[in-house]
Amino acid sequence: MIDLYTWTTPNGRKVSILLEELGVPYTVYPIDIGKNEQFAPEFLAISPNNRIPAIVDRDTGQTLMESGAIMLYLAEKFDRFQCHGAERWRMIEWLMWQMGGAGPMLGQVHHFVHYNPGKSAYAEERYSTEAHRLYRVLNTRLEGRDYVAGEGRGEYTIADMAIWPWVSRFEWQKVALADFPNVRDWYVRIAQRPAVQRGYQVPKYVTDVPMP
Ligand SMILES: N[C@@H](CCC(=O)N[C@@H](CS)C(=O)NCC(=O)O)C(=O)O
Structure with missing residues (x-):
């Protein structure tokens, strides 16, 4: 338990x-x-x-x-939702990309752009630019793939589950998912999973899962 x-x-x-x-x-x-x-x-x-x-x-x-x-x-x-062999390292790579890059940087976007607009134009510009760069990187990784790690079109792993909740705040980040079509398709694919919809509401309901 x-x-x-x-x-x-x-x-x-x-x-x-x-x-x-x-x-x-x-x-x-x-x-x-x-x-x-x-x-x-x-x-x-x-x-x-x-x-x-x-x-x-x-x-x-x-x-x-x-x-x-x-x-x-x-x-x-x-022993589920993880890759094995060489792809395990690819999965860990994208998990760390989220932990060290997407999470902290998008967190700064939430702080400056969503919660404190107008307090620092410099910070809003700096972190928004970085957010769009990160979305471009993810969009490129997802070209021809369904998930970020795994052979072929990829397999759904903890790396996707780590990145997805940060992308779910695309409205706070003022990111147009239409500009990143591979990210949008990946986001919707994962958003439609019943377990994701349940997990999103823990520990309590705030909003429905945002859809682009
Ligand atoms: N690197 C940590 C970050 C955790 C984190 O920043 N959690 C936030 C909520 S998303 C928090 O607990 N903030 C409380 C605080 O700042 O005191 C992780 O991935 O678990």
Whole structure:
């Protein structure tokens, strides 16, 4: 049994989507980061960086913070939604692209463009330009492919599940998915999965899954 500590954000949804795809039992503990619940000592014992998501694997006692580490852990534990052999490294490459690039940069777009428009034209321009560059990179990777990693047209893995919730905020980012048709098709393909629609609503409903 997995305990999931999460909130209604892209990093949190990555893990709830994976758990829904795995179809394994899990217990959700909402951590309302708007109320600073991430600083509670009980949560810091599991997630010392005071950020969601985090898990406790009740079968093994393993605690984990950092969504990328959690996704690798769960994919390995259940041996699903992961590539093997050389493609495993391609999958990890795109997972790290999300963790080190798309996540932090799109997070800055959310901060400056969505939540604080007009406060810093420089920052809005800088992070919007970077966001569009990242979308171009992803669009190029998805040319002739259904998923970012895997042989042939690819296979659906944790790398897709990590990137997808960040793309789901395309409206906040003022990104027109029509300008990135491979990303749009990939986004819609994944959005239509029932497990993704369920995982998106954890720990509570905020909106329907945005559709382009
Ligand atoms: N690299 C971390 C980032 C986690 C993260 O930034 N979580 C945000 C919500 S998406 C959070 O908990 N923020 C609370 C805070 O900043 O205090 C991961 O991927 O798990």
